[in-house]
Amino acid sequence: MLNLIIFGPPGSGKGTQSSNLVKRYKLVHFSTGELLREEIAKDTPVGKEAKKYIDKGLLVPDDIVIPKLYRRASKYMDSPGFVFDGFPRTIVQAEALDQMFNKRKIPISLVVSVVVEEEELYRRIMGRSEDSGRSDDSDLVARRRLEIYKEETMPLISYYKAQGKIVAINGMAPVDEVFGKISHAIDTYLETNKILAVIH
Numbered sequence: 068m069l070n071l072i073i074f075g076p077p078g079s080g081k082g083t084q085s086s087n088l089v090k091r092y093k094l095v096h097f098s099t100g101e102l103l104r105e106e107i108a109k110d111t112p113v114g115k116e117a118k119k120y121i122d123k124g125l126l127v128p129d130d131i132v133i134p135k136l137y138r139r140a141s142k143y144m145d146s147p148g149f150v151f152d153g154f155p156r157t158i159v160q161a162e163a164l165d166q167m168f169n170k171r172k173i174p175i176s177l178v179v180s181v182v183v184e185e186e187e188l189y190r191r192i193m194g195r196s197e198d199s200g201r202s203d204d205s206d207l208v209a210r211r212r213l214e215i216y217k218e219e220t221m222p223l224i225s226y227y228k229a230q231g232k233i234v235a236i237n238g239m240a241p242v243d244e245v246f247g248k249i250s251h252a253i254d255t256y257l258e259t260n261k262i263l264a265v266i267h
């Protein structure tokens with residue numbers, strides 16, 4: 068089983084690259100952002116609660132998000148693997164993920180960290196905002212999301228570095244070029260079991 072985490076700040080291309088990864092490696096896509104937006108669209112109790120946080124650019128509490136992982140991952144344990152996109156975002160979420168997969172002896176294989184300069188992130192989110200229909204793509208909320216990423220999610224880089232699982236990919240390039248670098252990191256891992264530290 069190939070269990071990937073695609074990690075990075077808002078606008079770094081996690082969703083875009085996940086679509087490519089799903090096709091190439093036949094993985095199940097787990098995007099908490101998408102799952103939460105579906106709940107909001109259906110106006111469920113979870114959706115109503117999540118919206119309060121998403122609209123402010125804050126993280127949705129772990130006790131809402133982690134059960135989403137359990138439910139979805141349990142359904143697809145026979146799949147060739149997962150790509151986790153936008154999850155985990157806190158140490159508590161990372162521990163829940165490790166606990167779930169280590170117990171089944173199918174640990175996280177590789178964490179692909181997509182590195183993009185802050186002004187480019189902001190530019191991409193603003194570019195998308197014209198037709199995304201996302202309530203969190205406004206100017207102020209986008210800035211807040213970037214701040215929250217630094218405060219609450221960046222500490223996961225050290226968490227996965229300590230496990231020797233993270234590869235940093237330069238995401239300041241066209242989509243196909245970034246995908247080429249990500250695929251190179253994954254193929255190297257699959258062929259040699261080695262995790263490259265950085266791909267420029």
Ligand code: AP5
Nearest residue numbers: 077078079080081082083099100121125127153191195242
């Ligand atoms: P989520 O949906 O996960 O959004 P995000 O992390 O803020 O990321 P984005 O979707 O903005 O960007 P992305 O990195 O996927 O980039 P994309 O491919 O779209 O989360 C939304 C909210 O839900 C959170 O703020 C939080 O409130 C809540 N939430 C979600 N998960 C949670 C969790 N685990 N815990 C708690 N709360 C959670 O690309 C962006 C744009 O750039 C697109 O227009 C794209 O076409 C373009 N682009 C992509 N790559 C390139 C490239 N290489 N060059 C030029 N343009 C590019």
